Amino acid sequence: MKEKSNLGRRTGLGITAEGDMLAALGIRYGTEEANEFSTEVHKQLAVTAYRSSVQMAKERGAFPIYNAENEKNNPFIRRIKDADPSLYEEMCTYGRRNIALLTIAPTGSVSLCTQTTSGIEPVFMIAYTRRRKVNPNDKSTKVAFVDQNGDAFEEYQVLHPKFKVWAKTKGYDPEELKYLSAKELEKLIEQSPYHKATAHDVDWVMKVKLQGAVQQWVDHSISVTVNIPENVSESIVSKIYQTAWESKCKGMTIYREGSRDGVLVKQGNTTNSNQNEKFGETNAPKRPKTIEAEVIRFKNKEEDWVAVVGIMDGRPYEIFTGKANSFSALPSWVKKGWVTRVKASSKEPARYDFSFTDQDGYNVIIQGLSRMFLKEYWNYAKLISGILRHGMPLPNVVNLIDKLRLDDDNIMTWKNGVARALKRYIKEGTKIKQACPECKQETLIYKDGCVTCMNCGHSKCG
Incomplete structure (x- = not known):
């Protein structure tokens, strides 16, 4: 060479x-x-x-x-x-x-x-916010942004140095420019050679x-x-x-x-871009007769439970939960299958059947998921399914479930299991709009199935 x-x-x-x-x-x-x-x-x-x-x-x-x-x-x-x-x-x-x-x-x-x-x-830009990648475990840094890869950044405001030089020639104190309102600064920029450039x-x-x-x-x-x-x-x-x-x-x-998430950001773009969206109703997408499903097992106190999560377009669409012993026809090795909505007649309510392919390649159908689960849990699951179908972001769904305060200890433990089941579908690096309980910074993300703070390292799983 x-x-x-x-x-x-x-x-x-x-x-x-x-x-x-x-x-x-x-x-x-x-x-x-x-x-x-x-x-x-x-x-x-x-x-x-x-x-x-x-x-x-x-x-x-x-x-x-x-x-x-x-x-x-x-x-x-x-x-x-x-x-x-x-x-x-x-x-x-x-x-x-x-x-x-x-x-x-x-x-x-x-x-x-x-x-x-x-x-x-x-x-x-004349005025913008700059991001610098930092080590979130360094106590001297203040994390202001976490990208989709989980990398942490601090932010600081920048005014182009040579614009300040120009402003000084016009009689402005460069140090006072940062106190100008956005409208005043825009008016000054219009007078400068950087206007429209x-x-x-x-x-x-x-x-x-x-x-x-x-x-x-x-x-x-x-x-x-x-x-x-x-x-x-x-x-x-x-x-x-x-x-x-x-x-x-x-x-x-x-x-x-x-x-992509940039290092340089226009001022005004660092906040939630959806803040001006109008409140309105949404319509759930029509459910196909059969959709793919995943089987998740979790503990409710000392009992084994099963969650069947219907998947549409790669995200949870509905969820069915109950005790594993009520679902004895389902082998423990089954991880995936299909949920089919069956409507026998207009007078009868629809039922949901679960099917899977056994180890010999035969299709096995377990009819009537609802009859296998306790009515109370079934009704709560129906409510959560309704929220999922209407497209509420998964972090918000999990947050809503976490905040449910129910009198029965068994139901409280059950809802924690449901939240854990849904968390696994949240994209790695998704930011959570909550403050860390340790450092009080809004730097929480989902990482490896846990809620992790990119500022202090605090982590909570489950």
Whole structure:
């Protein structure tokens, strides 16, 4: 690997803070003027970098596999030749030190250190919430968010540093900006060169055209992400990719807002997005005659109990529970089967039959689940089934069952078993809107079938 690397001596000279450069010059990102200016900047950078590499070749020798004849028709080399013919002649005579020199690398972390925009990107946002991954077991951290993978993050508010520099030139105290209301801040942004030039409101097609123009003067690749809103149309996405291809971009990434839990979050998006939804009735999906079912066994005090959970579209649709000795026809090895709703006549109530395939491959039917279970437990199970059918989120169903306060100890133990049975269907990493009983932080998630705090590590199973 070292030998092959030395044959070409690739380097990756690049830039960052292009968005801030344009803003400082009073040029709005995503315009024809901005694209033309940026292209000229990268042209000068490329020519100067190649001139430096040729000079080093004079002093130390060219990279070992240099051959002017092999690359005379290379489009990039031809652009260097057109931009500076004398440089090209020198390069043919002496070669150059490096086979390729330029890269616009991912500079997200670097831009945090430089407090600037990243690479050739526009500013992400003037004001936003940033997430930093943390160790939830570290007592000095305060977990504010847990993603779908169970990773913990802390959050802090950010105001773009170079916007604060601009505001200072207009007589504002940068430290006072954080006390402005959202409306006051928006009004100030409208007066700045960053107005209509952030990642979310820039002209995306013009942004891709900028990448294509800059790519003409970068011999390696360019790291770029086009940020688009969640409700963007397919035609716009198609137009962005089409433009990238037409502009001869080497690569390009589109990030649609909401497609994953981001590290950077628009202010106002950190709270529940459903808070504006209207209250209304829901209709349960029509039950097929037969649905798949899973058999779960649990303890109610010292007694063995069985839960038959009907599954539709991968989530619990209904549940039947009772003592295992009342369900003696069901072998202990049975884990899956089917529940069939049977309506003999309009005058008789429907019954539910459970069927499974035995070890010899024969279908076995156990008729009338309801007659095998105590009426009281059956009625409670019917109530829970009704909630499941109408689509209440499973964490809410479990929370509702947990909060039931019943007089009979047997029923209290039974409902705990039902809650445990349903918990296994909750997706790993699902966040619970409750405070941890130990650290009082709202950082509880479902993990390995238990409720676990990502802040202090407290865990409760069952």
